[in-house]
Amino acid sequence: MTSFSLSSMPxxxxxxxxVTGANSGLGRVCARVLAAHGARVVLAVRDPTKGAEAARAMSGDLDVRTLDLADLASVRAxxxxxxxxxxxxxxxxGLMAPPLGRTADGFELQFGTNHLGHFALTNLLLPRxxxxxxxxxxxxxxxGSIDFSDLNWERRPYRxxxxxxxxKLANLLFTAELDRRLTEVGSQVRATSAHPGLAATNLLRAPSGRREALGHRLFTALARDAEHGAMSILFAAIGDVPGGSYVGPAGVLQRGAPAVVGRSRAARDGDLARRLWDVSERLTGTSFPVGVVPG
Incomplete structure (x- = not known):
């Protein structure tokens, strides 16, 4: 597998x-790079004003559209x-470690936004x-672990x-089951996943506690900027990697070039992935399109 960089972009x-969340951070970098290399890019953002501001700083064929992943009605629209x-x-x-909140449909905010919103969006767009x-x-x-008895943190103290x-475990299980289903129906579409490594984005908000703040300063000191973090996502999007791959920065402290990397045992559990898929279908009212072979 050859090394991936912006110079190797086709x-x-x-x-x-x-691109969801394209107005800032990793999504903004990905949108800018894709557009600069000739793609028409739809910036799917919760705040269209911020999306338009981001688009003005890019060049290429750009289209800003409203998408609130914490509201399934918005996802459908x-x-x-x-x-x-x-x-x-x-x-x-995505969101990272906010205080306890609920989506418009009553789901715990991180599970509802990071997983269920994207699950529904993907299934709805699959025919295209x-x-x-x-x-x-x-x-x-x-x-992470998937607690099917309390996915929405209604019984346990919220952490x-x-x-x-x-x-984030749900994201990987979703990718694995999606790719399995795509392969089963003979689709040419691949499902992959990626992580940016330690990337300094707007997710890294400073916590309030002294010990947590010290750890946060150390974390951000080691983190690379969003430009480097986005390389793994771009490689997973257009690189020559198998379906189901998990891509991240290789090397010490995750500071190397993007490559296919390992994942936890739970993330490789096919039965767990299928169970989560079934539950996600019920929660979102969306499903893998029967009789349609995307791609």
Whole structure:
């Protein structure tokens, strides 16, 4: 596998990409790079004013559209508004360890936004997808577990980082089961996932406690900027990697070039992935399109 960098990016003229959370951080970098290499890029953002501001700082064929992943009605409206083939779907937007909150549909905010919103969006767009779906996870998935008895943290004391870990593990399980289903129906679409390593984005907000603040300063000192963090996502989107791959920066402290990397045992559990898929279908009211072979 050859090393991936911006200089190795192909011409993407004639392709359309949808990038969630494209107004800031990793999503903004990915949108800018894809557009600069010829792709038509749909910036799927919760705040269209911020999306338009981000688009003005880019060059290329850009389209800003409203998408609130914490509201399934918004997800459906966005998907219904996409009436063209989509080559690349980058499920990038996400939250990291906010206080306990609920989506418009009553789901715990991180699980509902990071996983369920993207799950619904992907299934709704699948009939128009042609190349690849990339879902951004995190090394934090290794601390996660799927508690089917309390997915929405209604019975347990809320722990923000544990909820984050659950949502990021869900991202990887979703990718694995999606790719299995795509392969089963003979689709040419691949599902991959990626993590940016230690990337300094707007997710890294300073916590309030002294010990946590010290750890946060150390973390951000080691982190690379969003430009480097986005390389793993872009490689997962257009690189020569197998379906189901998990891509991240290789090397010490995750500071190397993007490569296929390992994941936790739970993230490789096919039975767990299928169970989560079934539950996610019920919660979102969306499903893998029967009789449609995307790609």
């Amino acid at each position: 011409d993407l003229s004639g392709r359309t990409a949808v 966005f998907a219904e508004g996409i009436d063209e083939p989509v080559d690349l779907l980058l499920n990038n937007a 997808l042609r190349k690849r779906v990339v879902t951004v996870s995190s090394t934090g998935h290794r601390t 923000a980082m544990a909820a984050y870990g659950q949502s």
